[in-house]
Amino acid sequence: MDLVPALARWLHFMAGIMWVGLLYYFNFVQVAALKAATADATNAGITKHVAPRALLYFRWAAVVTWLAGAALLGNQFVNAFTLSKGMAGIGVGAWLGTLMLLNVWVLIWPNQQKILGMRPASEEEKAIARRVAFLTSRANVVLSIPMLFFMAAGWSHRGIFVL
Amino acid sequence: MRNPLDSLWGTVISGVILTAVLYYIVKHILN
Numbered sequence: 001m002d003l004v005p006a007l008a009r010w011l012h013f014m015a016g017i018m019w020v021g022l023l024y025y026f027n028f029v030q031v032a033a034l035k036a037a038t039a040d041a042t043n044a045g046i047t048k049h050v051a052p053r054a055l056l057y058f059r060w061a062a063v064v065t066w067l068a069g070a071a072l073l074g075n076q077f078v079n080a081f082t083l084s085k086g087m088a089g090i091g092v093g094a095w096l097g098t099l100m101l102l103n104v105w106v107l108i109w110p111n112q113q114k115i116l117g118m119r120p121a122s123e124e125e126k127a128i129a130r131r132v133a134f135l136t137s138r139a140n141v142v143l144s145i146p147m148l149f150f151m152a153a154g155w156s157h158r159g160i161f162v163l
Numbered sequence: 164m165r166n167p168l169d170s171l172w173g174t175v176i177s178g179v180i181l182t183a184v185l186y187y188i189v190k191h192i193l194n
Contacts, residue, residue: 028171088193092185138168145178146185161190 005072012068016151019061020144022054027141030054031134047116055112062104069097089161093150100140100147107136 030046037043073080073094080091111133114121121129153160167173 027174083193085194088189092189092193135166135168138174141174142168142178142181145175146182149182150185150189161186161194 005074008068008071012065012072015061015064015068018057019065020148022058022061023137023140023144025054026058026137051112051116052118055109055116059104059109062101066097066101069094086158087155089150089154089158091154093147093154096143096147096150100143103136103140103143108133108140111136 030051034043034046037046070077073090076087076090079087080094083091110119111129113119114126114129115133165173167177
């Protein structure tokens with residue numbers, strides 16, 4: 001029965017598009033927009049209404065993407081994560097996605113909570129949080145580039161690695 | 164030296180370089 005892998009792949013794609021789409025929105029659109037909006041004191045709309053909603057979908061889409069990916073790997077889960085022969089391509093993709101998920105929950109989200117005033121923080125702590133969240137988010141853009149390559153080519157088209 | 168992650172181009176180029184390095188490792192070392 002191919003229904004479970006097909007549904008897992010469908011969910012993995014949808015959640016992954018939301019996660020990486022919002023990651024690219026933050027990095028390619030919101031960072032520059034917030035800088036310009038802060039300069040003319042119109043940033044409140046973004047920080048109060050847009051960023052918290054975007055972060056909500058961003059961090060939970062990351063969890064759903066990872067879980068659907070794990071379901072999709074099925075009985076090949078351990079072979080992928082141990083980079084077994086023939087599974088190293090998708091395994092590298094899975095490791096990159098896992099690192100990105102950890103970055104979201106361990107570094108980006110806790111620091112964004114300080115920046116957006118959801119957690120108490122001094123101005124100095126906020127400045128540090130801003131830099132850490134920014135660099136981690138940028139690091140996730142870097143990781144997303146090989147991650148998408150290995151997701152696309154690592155399993156269904158693994159011939160690219162053995163030619 | 165500037166951090167390449169401070170610019171979008173630096174970020175994207177870093178990602179492409181990392182892709183090439185990982186591809187080489189998977190193709191020639193792990194597979």
